[in-house]
Amino acid sequence: MPRKPSAALDHLNLVAKLADLKEDHYRTLLTLSAMTELLIDKGLITPEELELKVRSLDTELDELIVASLHPMP
Numbered sequence: 001m002p003r004k005p006s007a008a009l010d011h012l013n014l015v016a017k018l019a020d021l022k023e024d025h026y027r028t029l030l031t032l033s034a035m036t037e038l039l040i041d042k043g044l045i046t047p048e049e050l051e052l053k054v055r056s057l058d059t060e061l062d063e064l065i066v067a068s069l070h071p072m073p
Contacts, residue, residue: 039045 036050040047040050
């Protein structure tokens with residue numbers, strides 16, 4: 001009969017998964033930062049265009065969240 005993992009082992013596995021996610025997140029942000037800098041350095045976008053797009057997407061996301069929390073009848 002298989003043994004049930006202990007709570008401590010479950011906790012350890014969860015912490016390990018969180019550490020992996022943190023590393024993945026760091027690598028993703030590093031790659032995105034490098035790509036953004038390259039696009040700006042090559043003159044394909046300006047920092048102002050990037051900021052405008054970020055604000056636009058942030059506003060869109062906020063509106064979607066509010067709409068999902070308070071659906072219209």
